[in-house]
Amino acid sequence: PWITGIAFRVASNMRRSASFRREVYREEVEVPTGAMDPETVVQKMQQRSLLMRGLDSLEPDYRAVIVLHDIEGYTIPVIAEMLEVNTSTMYSRLRQGRQLLAKAIGQIRGKKGGA
Numbered sequence: 766p767w768i769t770g771i772a773f774r775v776a777s778n779m780r781r782s783a784s785f786r787r788e789v790y791r792e793e794v795e796v797p798t799g800a801m802d803p804e805t806v807v808q809k810m811q812q813r814s815l816l817m818r819g820l821d822s823l824e825p826d827y828r829a830v831i832v833l834h835d836i837e838g839y840t841i842p843v844i845a846e847m848l849e850v851n852t853s854t855m856y857s858r859l860r861q862g863r864q865l866l867a868k869a870i871g872q873i874r875g876k877k878g879g880a
Contacts, residue, residue: 815873816870818869818870818873819866819873820832820866826862827861828862829848830859831866833847834859835863841856841859
């Protein structure tokens with residue numbers, strides 16, 4: 766009961782404070798300089814979704830090295846040390862993983878276009 770009371774009072778206080786906030790109308794709208802148009806946003810979301818689906822189709826060893834190197838920006842020697850794997854093996858996994866990822870993305874695009 767005491768947790769419910771605390772949660773109720775916190776929610777009540779938030780509602781009360783929100784009711785006193787008022788928006789100020791201004792005619793000019795400030796657009797951030799780095800703002801993207803909606804089409805670009807949708808395109809980037811679709812590309813991200815395609816990449817995530819492709820990465821999900823990879824085996825964990827390949828996925829790990831691609832994410833750590835190409836997305837997170839770690840070097841292969843650092844990744845090899847983190848994962849306790851030989852450096853040459855990591856280079857090989859990166860190369861093979863990229864090939865598998867490109868193939869997986871091509872298959873996903875093929876299914877999307879054919880359906």
